[in-house]
Amino acid sequence: MARKVSTRRKAIMTAIAWVIAFLIFFPILWTIILSFKSEGDAIKSPLQVLTSHWSFESYFVVQERSDYFRHFWNSVVISLGSTLIALVIAIPAAWAMAFVPGKRTKDVLMWMLSTKMMPAVGVLVPIYLMFRDWGLLDTRIGLVAVLCLMNLPIVIWMLYTYFKEIPNDILEAARMDGATLSSEILYVLTPMAVPGIASTLLLNVILAWNEAFWTLNLTAAKAAPLTAFIAAYSSPEGLFYAKLSAASTLAIAPILILGWFSQKQLVRGLTFGAVK
Amino acid sequence: MSTQASRAAARLMISPSVILLLLWMAVPLGMTLWFSFQRYNLLMPGQGGFTGWDNYYYFLTDPAFFTALKNTLVLVGGVLLITVVGGILLALLLDQQIFGQGIVRVLVIAPFFVMPTVSALVWKNMFFNPVNGIFAHIAQAIGLPPFDFLAQAPMLSITLIVAWQWLPFATLILLTALQSLDSEQLEAAEMDGAGAFSRFFYIMLPHLARAATVVILIQTIFLLSTFAEILVTTNGGPGNASTTLTYLVYVQSLLQFDVGGGAAGGIIAVILANIVAIFLMRMIGKNLEA
Amino acid sequence: AETTITVATVNNGDMVRMQGLMDDFNKLHPDIKVEWVTLEENVLRQKVTTDIATKGGQFDVLTIGTYEVPIWGKQGWLVPLDDMPDSYDVNDLLPAIRKGLTVDGKLYAAPFYGESSFVMYRKDLMEKAGMEMPEKPTWSDIEKAAAAMTDKENGIYGICLRGKAGWGENAAFLTTMDNSMGGRWFDMDWKPQFDTAPWKETITRYLDLMNNYGPPGASSNGFNENLALFQQGKCGMWIDATVAASFVTNPKDSTVADKVGFALAPNKEGVDKRANWLWAWSLAIPAGTQKEEAAKTFIEWATSKHYTELVAEKEGWANVPPGTRTSLYENPKYLEAAPFAKLTLDSINAADPTHPAVEDVPYTGVQFVAIPEFQAIGTAVGQQFSAALAGQISGEQALQNAQSLTEREMKKAGYIK
Amino acid sequence: MGQITLKGVRKAFGDVEVIPPLDLHINEGEFVVFVGPSGCGKSTLLRLIAGLEDVSGGEIEIDGQPSTDLPPARRGLAMVFQSYALYPHMSVKKNIAFPLKMAKADQATIDRKVENAARILNLTDYLDRRPGQLSGGQRQRVAIGRAIVREPAAFLFDEPLSNLDAALRVNMRLEISELHQKLKTTMIYVTHDQVEAMTMADKIVVLQAGRIEQVGSPLELYRSPRNRFVAGFIGSPKMNFIGGEEAAKHGADTIGIRPEHIAISTSEGAWKGTVGVSEHLGSDTFLHVETDHGVINVRGDGEVSLHAGDAVFLTPDLNQLHKFDAEGLAI
Amino acid sequence: MGQITLKGVRKAFGDVEVIPPLDLHINEGEFVVFVGPSGCGKSTLLRLIAGLEDVSGGEIEIDGQPSTDLPPARRGLAMVFQSYALYPHMSVKKNIAFPLKMAKADQATIDRKVENAARILNLTDYLDRRPGQLSGGQRQRVAIGRAIVREPAAFLFDEPLSNLDAALRVNMRLEISELHQKLKTTMIYVTHDQVEAMTMADKIVVLQAGRIEQVGSPLELYRSPRNRFVAGFIGSPKMNFIGGEEAAKHGADTIGIRPEHIAISTSEGAWKGTVGVSEHLGSDTFLHVETDHGVINVRGDGEVSLHAGDAVFLTPDLNQLHKFDAEGLAI
Ligand SMILES: Nc1ncnc2c1ncn2[C@@H]1O[C@H](COP(=O)(O)OP(=O)(O)OP(=O)(O)O)[C@@H](O)[C@H]1O
Ligand SMILES: Nc1ncnc2c1ncn2[C@@H]1O[C@H](COP(=O)(O)OP(=O)(O)OP(=O)(O)O)[C@@H](O)[C@H]1O
Numbered sequence A: 001m002a003r004k005v006s007t008r009r010k011a012i013m014t015a016i017a018w019v020i021a022f023l024i025f026f027p028i029l030w031t032i033i034l035s036f037k038s039e040g041d042a043i044k045s046p047l048q049v050l051t052s053h054w055s056f057e058s059y060f061v062v063q064e065r066s067d068y069f070r071h072f073w074n075s076v077v078i079s080l081g082s083t084l085i086a087l088v089i090a091i092p093a094a095w096a097m098a099f100v101p102g103k104r105t106k107d108v109l110m111w112m113l114s115t116k117m118m119p120a121v122g123v124l125v126p127i128y129l130m131f132r133d134w135g136l137l138d139t140r141i142g143l144v145a146v147l148c149l150m151n152l153p154i155v156i157w158m159l160y161t162y163f164k165e166i167p168n169d170i171l172e173a174a175r176m177d178g179a180t181l182s183s184e185i186l187y188v189l190t191p192m193a194v195p196g197i198a199s200t201l202l203l204n205v206i207l208a209w210n211e212a213f214w215t216l217n218l219t220a221a222k223a224a225p226l227t228a229f230i231a232a233y234s235s236p237e238g239l240f241y242a243k244l245s246a247a248s249t250l251a252i253a254p255i256l257i258l259g260w261f262s263q264k265q266l267v268r269g270l271t272f273g274a275v276k
Numbered sequence B: 001m002s003t004q005a006s007r008a009a010a011r012l013m014i015s016p017s018v019i020l021l022l023l024w025m026a027v028p029l030g031m032t033l034w035f036s037f038q039r040y041n042l043l044m045p046g047q048g049g050f051t052g053w054d055n056y057y058y059f060l061t062d063p064a065f066f067t068a069l070k071n072t073l074v075l076v077g078g079v080l081l082i083t084v085v086g087g088i089l090l091a092l093l094l095d096q097q098i099f100g101q102g103i104v105r106v107l108v109i110a111p112f113f114v115m116p117t118v119s120a121l122v123w124k125n126m127f128f129n130p131v132n133g134i135f136a137h138i139a140q141a142i143g144l145p146p147f148d149f150l151a152q153a154p155m156l157s158i159t160l161i162v163a164w165q166w167l168p169f170a171t172l173i174l175l176t177a178l179q180s181l182d183s184e185q186l187e188a189a190e191m192d193g194a195g196a197f198s199r200f201f202y203i204m205l206p207h208l209a210r211a212a213t214v215v216i217l218i219q220t221i222f223l224l225s226t227f228a229e230i231l232v233t234t235n236g237g238p239g240n241a242s243t244t245l246t247y248l249v250y251v252q253s254l255l256q257f258d259v260g261g262g263a264a265g266g267i268i269a270v271i272l273a274n275i276v277a278i279f280l281m282r283m284i285g286k287n288l289e290a
Numbered sequence C: 001a002e003t004t005i006t007v008a009t010v011n012n013g014d015m016v017r018m019q020g021l022m023d024d025f026n027k028l029h030p031d032i033k034v035e036w037v038t039l040e041e042n043v044l045r046q047k048v049t050t051d052i053a054t055k056g057g058q059f060d061v062l063t064i065g066t067y068e069v070p071i072w073g074k075q076g077w078l079v080p081l082d083d084m085p086d087s088y089d090v091n092d093l094l095p096a097i098r099k100g101l102t103v104d105g106k107l108y109a110a111p112f113y114g115e116s117s118f119v120m121y122r123k124d125l126m127e128k129a130g131m132e133m134p135e136k137p138t139w140s141d142i143e144k145a146a147a148a149m150t151d152k153e154n155g156i157y158g159i160c161l162r163g164k165a166g167w168g169e170n171a172a173f174l175t176t177m178d179n180s181m182g183g184r185w186f187d188m189d190w191k192p193q194f195d196t197a198p199w200k201e202t203i204t205r206y207l208d209l210m211n212n213y214g215p216p217g218a219s220s221n222g223f224n225e226n227l228a229l230f231q232q233g234k235c236g237m238w239i240d241a242t243v244a245a246s247f248v249t250n251p252k253d254s255t256v257a258d259k260v261g262f263a264l265a266p267n268k269e270g271v272d273k274r275a276n277w278l279w280a281w282s283l284a285i286p287a288g289t290q291k292e293e294a295a296k297t298f299i300e301w302a303t304s305k306h307y308t309e310l311v312a313e314k315e316g317w318a319n320v321p322p323g324t325r326t327s328l329y330e331n332p333k334y335l336e337a338a339p340f341a342k343l344t345l346d347s348i349n350a351a352d353p354t355h356p357a358v359e360d361v362p363y364t365g366v367q368f369v370a371i372p373e374f375q376a377i378g379t380a381v382g383q384q385f386s387a388a389l390a391g392q393i394s395g396e397q398a399l400q401n402a403q404s405l406t407e408r409e410m411k412k413a414g415y416i417k
Numbered sequence D, E: 001m002g003q004i005t006l007k008g009v010r011k012a013f014g015d016v017e018v019i020p021p022l023d024l025h026i027n028e029g030e031f032v033v034f035v036g037p038s039g040c041g042k043s044t045l046l047r048l049i050a051g052l053e054d055v056s057g058g059e060i061e062i063d064g065q066p067s068t069d070l071p072p073a074r075r076g077l078a079m080v081f082q083s084y085a086l087y088p089h090m091s092v093k094k095n096i097a098f099p100l101k102m103a104k105a106d107q108a109t110i111d112r113k114v115e116n117a118a119r120i121l122n123l124t125d126y127l128d129r130r131p132g133q134l135s136g137g138q139r140q141r142v143a144i145g146r147a148i149v150r151e152p153a154a155f156l157f158d159e160p161l162s163n164l165d166a167a168l169r170v171n172m173r174l175e176i177s178e179l180h181q182k183l184k185t186t187m188i189y190v191t192h193d194q195v196e197a198m199t200m201a202d203k204i205v206v207l208q209a210g211r212i213e214q215v216g217s218p219l220e221l222y223r224s225p226r227n228r229f230v231a232g233f234i235g236s237p238k239m240n241f242i243g244g245e246e247a248a249k250h251g252a253d254t255i256g257i258r259p260e261h262i263a264i265s266t267s268e269g270a271w272k273g274t275v276g277v278s279e280h281l282g283s284d285t286f287l288h289v290e291t292d293h294g295v296i297n298v299r300g301d302g303e304v305s306l307h308a309g310d311a312v313f314l315t316p317d318l319n320q321l322h323k324f325d326a327e328g329l330a331i
């Protein structure tokens, strides 16, 4: 493995990698840069933007227009809540599929996954009517329920692939040691699967955070998350690049930071059993 | 493998998920199915009633229908192609010894965290905009007339935006897969006289096949419901040039508030999606065994 | 007890400004708390419509336009506003606007601001070209002016028009243009008229104008995009909503604030209709809300003369919401601050929602057709025109498509057999 | 405590009968080893006793109690897995304490028992480590510790040493034997390693395809295997089998003779042959001699200076000759 | 073809010198085994020869050609990996044909050579299977097949048998030995299994911490180990070492005596002791005897009726006594 890689080759590769990484990241970088510009500067040609002066003004404007923190808090509650509940429901299911597989297990898994293929727009009205009747419109609980169900198949699948890596022996050992089913799951399986559960949590928080259809359609004011916050900027009047950039930066920053910090965790988990 | 007691427990443990998902699927779908045979426009209450297959007839004969079908395929296929091929190349690159690997990785992964609405807005306004977009500035700088991406090549533009968002996902999975390749296998191939290209085609690529199928499966699920990007950038236009099936259903049910027609469209979309699903599941199912 | 009302509103400047002035309302009505839901127009319309049609009850005050009010009023979805106090002075509302918001003699929504459309142009460029804009231009005048002002080398385009698909975007503009060519959407049997000469002329001239003198990417330009372009000085001329006038003349946002001239919307020589529309963003209360009183109080405040004065005091007369009250146009301070005031008023008064076209029509609405199906049809037709503008199909093809799809939709909806 | 009786126990996975009805009695305090080729059902049998699998028929009694339908935890048995099956997220102490915690023992009892087990197993210094920080042998000891604290009626071991390297295996083998001498608890031990079976067992159970071929002490099996299978399975290197005329001479269908019971000579002997591969270990020499009766393996003590191609004569020790009939049963 | 010479070859990973400068000559057709404890650098040395690692210094010659800087494929060597490193998505046939395909051989040649290799290795029936469908031993053979078709100057094996179970290991060991006799190609074989080293090698290279401790034929190493390390490493069970007075008696710092070179008696002998654990294998008996000089392992032939606690006397065979000085060097 460790044959010498010539420094030149390494340098060339580094250069290529950095250029490509920069290009991929550029749209985000550019958004962040523009958010610190005045509207007038924001539409200048790229080079001039860098030399013009910087300010936080757009952020103040955005905060004044729409209460960022309320939206942010709703996003946190909804994405975290839906994922946690999904985990609680999914862990037993994944346990069953991974450790007591039957002939149907794989079909059940695939069926669950296929429920994700249902186009949301096609069922909005039925869901809307139900939500109205149950008083769930514009409530966080309602959104938590919907997003939880939306992501449940993915959560189950991810957990299933992790659990399968855990040797059956250990659970049997726990059984021999007198553990009941619930202590087996609580004291042995779950702690062992912590890395897997963490990355499942992360991925699904990201998915829930970014989900824009249901969150937009089922909320008004009280439960509106950041996706609704952004919807107020999708075509504002006049010059708006800086404001749009500021709003965008605010909307993606939390998840971007979370994602970066937990990058290793996420990467390890993101394989869906694709890698053995 | 298991005792009767544990099998019973398993059934108990799995049932909440199954029941919830069954309800989640069956109830709205049942209602949708019911609506699809009704004349039901939100804006015209009191005009209801059974209409038979009318809604289906109108949806299927909608001139936009075939365009939408084609666009859906173009979008899903295009994004898959870009992300899988790009992902493999990128994974190969990131697998090299480079300085600052951690930072490069962080940069590459970033688009995955961006909300679809935001990324569509950013691309539309800051990049594709033919007057103020960066591409326009670049074109101007080198003396070319600006190209109006969203009007002249709407599907390509949307595909690019979506591919940008999903490229990190594909890259990450493929990179992990690549790194899981037994280094002895590569060394064996090297001993056998395989050059870099042969090693790639004969050893790495087949090894990546499994990861690639998973990438394809997961992405297809999400890509079939691509919506925000289209709504924000082109509104399905110009004409129907970027209307996908999902968007068409959206137009029916939420722009025209024709719940009946939308429901029929939804049912058709579900059927088509399930055809794709069965096909995909076959593929992945086989891979899950291995 | 404190009542919280939820107000759904559109994210345009006047509405956003109101949110900044809520202190005044809170002082006057400490027992009413207002929650704002600010959304982009299309999203707003979709959400509000879904909510009201399903009686979801998420909102207590809706921001809707002249298109929705007659339809929804007729459905009984809105609370009539016929018991406004005298201090509100209902009779002060501009008659054209009031007519658009009234169904069977009852006012169903209070106008927050009203608008028509007219021509905004760059005086400096016209001067440079040695031309002058007539106060009542014809399409030929417009074309000449556009040709003269275009300077693509320097990023100046003679004319900016809406190209983005949507019944409230390019379809609105093209409908008024067609009106001014003597055309109409439907004949008295609800037969679509895209195969008639006025529409052909409309499309031909529109495409000519835009292809020769328009900015690149016009097919995705709507009101906001064009506003941005004009403010940056990239457009020589822009035919659009009268409310834009205050934005393009506001030196804070606009680089050309002091160089803008105004003229009435054009017509074709010999046609008695001009290409000006009529629109009012209005506040209404969905039937069935539990908080009718509070909602009414809010609407009263938001559309009152008091509010106008409040804005004037805080932001200057140029920024008050225009186009709703006669008294405003008699106020000398306003007339001074807003050089476009008179033209705005003329434009509004010139529009007649009940007789939009030269020939008789079975519908009301100037730049739209006030039937529920119009949103869909208008948008689909708009998409065809947008495709034509993008060069994907010919104008002729667009008209053919528009004709057949409209026929189809009308058949589906049961207007024609 | 620690008697286990299987009566007509059988097990089928779906249609495949892995263990046909089988009877077995294990006495208190005995060290019983199950041996047999891979896939013969050793693990399955152990898991049936443990309760990790349901029997398809028959009955299991533990200490006279019918236990066929008891869940694993209630049978009073402890199991040590091949993979150790330690809880990776718990310290050694917690691992050992886990069964006690599950039994809701009070903290004082737990501490005392864990300490005691750790002392017995020389783990006292490692109590705060995680399994990942231990060597293979130490892990194995933790697994045993976890079993000990429950003071089970019997220990079940499923190939506990097969993941260890050769040297360690020898040590652990000794340790387990010593543990048995100390605790005197019944132990059931599965292995496919002959040496383990021979050196550790009080009683060896030889299984083939789920059937018990023979039960007996190691030397009983070595000296008087009941049939050809057992004869060939026990002893290393394997017994040589010779059929045909030569066997007929001894009135048998097949005769068997172990490599260590054959004398080599370069001058004279019963069978003539040529040396094929010869393996010189220093302490022993293994010769593969090609004779008229096929290849015969012979073990010579110390260094035997014979090499490939040399002609030799072999003479079996007739006292150690095993005779089998056509069914393979010992005569 | 197949001479390999290392001149002052050294290897460092970063700052750690894993292999200090080392000279070694391997003759054509020789079967050379590298043994040594885990981590001593066996694999590294093999990989240096293969070209899979760059040397940090020194030179490698293959067949007289300086090959230090040649890429692996151009050295004319073939390697068999511990994990087999088969290509899982290719059939056995394709796996074996891969090196030929890479060398752009024509189809007829490929077919002929693959068939030939398959015949030699008894793989003909499995040519169309995937590696995943093969048993461990068969996989190992495929890996060897892949090496054979290239007709290399030398084969390099890195612990090729360590993933196999005991019985299979014995078989494969014989197969590789036979293959060597058939092909007469140079083979370099890494293992940490003593028995493999002793039985297969023409020449054993004992490594410790990257240094060569001794090079010689198996019996040379068994009989005259150059130092204590080699003495302890070669031979199983391990040599007993005794220091102190008893050693001084023989004029050495330490004396060593192998378990098989000690006579046991219940009545008289040089050292008195008590039997600890006794392991009865039938063919042999291993006794762990506690004496004044520590525990001494003794091997008795066949069944020895001694058990734990019995008093015995041990007498070393003085001819087989090894003496070491304070540095551990043999005297
Ligand atoms: N869960 C199961 N489903 C179906 N067949 C099984 C199952 N578990 C074991 N078997 C089969 O039962 C037989 C006995 O398996 P078992 O694991 O008991 O063998 P073993 O003697 O322990 O083998 P080894 O020495 O390889 O561990 C094998 O043929 C195996 O294929
Ligand atoms: N790529 C590497 N980087 C750093 N150190 C390494 C590397 N490869 C091996 N080493 C070190 O070099 C030494 C020798 O390793 P090597 O793999 O050659 O040992 P070995 O004799 O083959 O051991 P084993 O019997 O366990 O296979 C070890 O100390 C190891 O940690």
Ligand SMILES: [Mg+2]
Residues within 6 Å of the ligand: D042, D043, D044
């Ligand atoms: Mg087993």
Ligand SMILES: [Mg+2]
Residues within 6 Å of the ligand: E042, E043, E044
């Ligand atoms: Mg090694």
